Amino acid sequence: MTRNQQTRREFLEESMLVAASTVTGNIAYGDTWQQNDARHGANNRLGVAVLGVRGRGASHLRAFAKRSDTQVVMICDPDQQIAHKRADEVEAMQGRRPQVSADLRRAFDADHVDLISIATPNHWHALAAVWAMQAGKDVYVEKPVSHNMTEGRRMVQASRRYGRICQAGMQPRSHPGLREAIEFLHQKKLGKVRVAKGINFTPRRSIGTVGRFQPPPELDYDLWLGPSWNRDSATANLHFDWQWQWAFGNGELGNRGFHQMDIARWGLGMNRLSDRVLSYGGRFGFQDEADAPNTQVVHHEYGDQSLVVEIRGLKTVARRNIRAGVIFECEEGYLVVSSYSNATAFSSDGRKLRTFSGRGDHFDNFVQAVRHRRVHDLHADIEQGHLSSALCHLANISYRLGRPTPAQLAWTVLDGFPTNDQARRTWDWTLRHLVENQIPLEHLTICVGRPLTIDSSLELVKSDDEANAMLTTHYRPPFVLPSQSDLGFS
Known part of the structure; x- marks a missing residue:
């Protein structure tokens, strides 16, 4: 493919992004759980415990507290200040x-x-x-x-x-618009x-320089750590910065x-892991306490089909008003797919063929599946969550096992693995x-990940x-993940 052809395709792709911006897979087990708890009957109000309530957990609380058939009966968070709030x-x-x-184990005993x-x-x-x-x-x-x-397979x-x-x-x-679009595919x-090319352009600032910081005084740090081991240093904003540290995020x-x-x-339509994966990138623009890259590209191969995800954490212009x-x-x-609930189909020459839109309630889908004891009713059974999480984990393993490579030579190292012009x-x-972020390429090194065959x-x-060895971790007692044999699997 010539550079002119690439430019034409890039232009067409971005044009469709502009226009776009204005079914779950099969499950290989029984449709209905045999255990049918009496407390899940239609007339009973289900008691909910929410674990972790500082960020996303606040949305969980609102979702269950506003329903007539559920009630939040317990909040567990090692930060007692936010828990009582x-x-x-x-x-x-x-x-x-x-x-x-403060201890989430209390919820399991209740x-x-x-x-x-x-x-x-x-x-x-x-x-x-x-x-x-x-x-x-x-x-x-x-x-x-x-x-x-x-861990994901253990949860399944x-x-x-x-x-x-x-x-x-x-x-x-759970959004009807997206479900219809995927069925269309x-x-x-x-x-x-x-x-399949995913983009996520979410600018992130530095999490701060390396240093020794004490955890917030209102936080039970031992319970917060749980299965993870203590680090020599914390960050100034522990409650958010953990996302960018491999020990926690x-x-x-x-x-x-x-x-x-x-x-x-x-x-x-892939209900399995990929055949091969490679990831490259780096943490560019500043030095801080974070481990994870702020610029990362992932290539998964499924036979002759590819799954690509592009992460940008530095300042960037939205691709025709779309950042995710x-x-x-x-x-x-x-x-x-221009949002989590909207999508637009186009012909090869850029003509709009069909639009899809409509939002749903993922928490409601969960509650209804619980009441009817029908796992097939779930829009995101744990098996699906495991597979998509695993694709992220494998990509990060590739990246973490990679080698710093001069930017001018990195493509020659990559050449031959990704099998399409999208790469x-x-x-x-x-x-x-x-x-564009004033990072000169002359002396820049990029971490080129190790190709992994799965x-x-x-x-x-x-x-x-x-x-x-990186598919699991060493847990800190007594916060130890049960083994396969503990769960009755050989």
Whole structure:
């Protein structure tokens, strides 16, 4: 493909983004859980415990407190200042004050708690979910559902072993507009999908210089750490900065970029891991306490189909008014997902064919599935959450095992892995983005990740012990994830 042809395609793609801006997969298990708890009957109000209420957890509280069939009965957060503040807010919404506990384990022991809603930092997601399901609770867990790939499979196993409903916080999957658009793709109305390209342009500032900071005095830091080990230093803004530290978070890819990864995989119709993955990028523009890159590109290969995600954390111009979306490049046109609930289909020459819109309620989908004990009713069963989270984890492993490479030579290292022209265009866009942020390329090094070949049936990396060691972690007692054998799996 010539540079002129690339420019034409880039122009066409961006034109469709401008226009766009103005089905869940099969599940290989029984449709109805045999366990049908009496407390989940239509006339009973379900008691909800929300774990982690500083950020996203506040939305969980509002979602359950406003319903007539659920009631927030417990708030668990190691920061007691924010916990009591949220308890006041919930009391104003539902007329009854929830209990407050610093230790989330209290919720698992409480008979009046039916549902556990998890919005903790990522390193707590899996352990809290598995413990909750072992205690007989149904679970809603934020994305990414796991902090590493092994945890995700363990959550699926716990759901199956204990017959619990477990919904992943993948809200776009409950929006009718997006569900119809994905079904449109699956019906091959635009032919086969060649490339699914996710973009997430969320500018982020530095999290601050390396230093020794004390955790906030109102925080029980031991409970906050949970399964993770203490670090030599904290950051000045612990409650947000954990996202960019591997000990607790998964970077922007596992944060907002997760939704682009999930929508892209969903549109491809892939209910498995990819065949190969490579990621490159770096943390450019400043030096701080963060581990995760602020500029990252991911290439997953599914046979002759590709899934690409592009993360930009520096100042950047929206791609025709869109900062987060997915573009499906198909044989006979394009589908542009311009928000979590809107999409537009185009012909190959850029004619608008159809628009899709409409929002839904992901929490309601969860509650209804719990009441009817029908896992098939879930729009985002834990298996789907695991697979999309795992694609993020594998990409981050590739990146973390990469080597700093001079920017002028990096493409020669990459050449031969990505098998489509989208790869070259994304590389060019990345360099352009860095130059626009006054980052000179002459002496710049880019971390070029290690190519990983995946055995999707075993959920392992082929012939790479170092990568496979990063599929799990060493837990801090007593906050230890139950093993497969603990859950009845060999």
